[in-house]
Amino acid sequence: MTDQAQLHQQLLDTLTAGGVLRTEPWKRAAEAVRRHEFLRGGFFRRVEGAMPAAWAPVLDSDAGWLEACYQDESLITQIAGTILPTDIRGQIMREPTSSSTLPSLVLRMLEDLAVEPESQVLEIGTGTGYSTALLCSRLDEQQVTSIEFDADVATRARTALARQDMFPVIVTGDGLLGYADSAPYDRIIATCGLRTVPAAWIEQTKPGGLILATVGGWLGSSELTRLTVHEDGTASGPLLSGDVSFMLARPHAAPPLGLLPDLNEGKEREAVIGADVLTDWSTRFVVQLAVPGAQRLTLDREGHTEVVLIDVESGSWAAVYEDGGRWIVRQDGPDALWDSVEAQLGRWHAAGTPALEEFTVTVTPEGQTIQW
The missing domain is CATH 3.30.160 (Double Stranded RNA Binding Domain)
Structure with a gap:
């Protein structure tokens, strides 16, 4: 067994033992998709002890790159909207804008998506293409559409998928608008954070279909929700257990604070x-x-x-x-x-401080509510 195969198997064993990989179809999909193929451009590793946060590039020719690809951790792949690991030497102190999500969360969400063999799936946030490849392996590439906001990120994902002989529909655009050309969908899954679930997703999902997304806000707390779309054009469902955090979709990002108010007033x-x-x-x-x-x-x-x-x-x-x-x-x-x-x-x-799993998310044409 090669070093890569051994590292891959160790990750799969860890995810299975931890209850993340729960069903045979997703186990087979995870076995078939090699994560390192979607990180060929390298990633950024956080510099320990740096304040403010600093990031250093790790390229696929560097020692430790392959081992890191098969750790259950998120890996930053873009900084400040345009900067790639190959673009710099040394360190950079800017905000991450794209990443490869930790495999346990990716696969947990795919298990929670509850796809059927004939499901048509829309993925919001292609990223590196790793999760897209898992969907193509589990279903058929013709059943998978993925939309990515960043054109350069979409191009790199499309190239990585093609190297694996996978050719799903990859669209560059605002994922909050969905993608009507491939609708209706049985499942929509979002790998970005949201403040509110867009109405377009509900309109493009068949009644009885599911939407899996992370909802939160600018105070930095978010949770996964699974919504069922109803015949009347609304959707509702519970929050799922476990703290889940993604970078917010860029149109949902917080505005700059600008000049602070006079905090001595009031x-x-x-x-x-x-x-x-x-x-x-x-x-x-x-x-x-x-x-x-x-x-x-x-x-x-x-x-x-x-x-x-x-x-x-x-x-x-x-x-x-x-x-x-x-x-x-x-x-x-x-x-x-x-x-x-x-x-x-x-x-x-x-009310007795009900747990977040007891909350219900409801989305109607008038907006979104979250209540316990």
């Missing part, structure tokens, strides 16, 4: 709930439902640390800090953001 009061609650993933998800336009930052000001929520569109903000064992909030703008946070968490606690 009305101040003692807070009922402190900002420490935002360190908890589930609580932060619930908070996002109350202040969906808010972003969070932390500032050291006047001898204390303030957690600040800012809604760029409305101009509202709230700064929360601890002083002498008490939490203080100061807020301004048309919406009292921390009042909304406290009211939302109060309702959630009154």
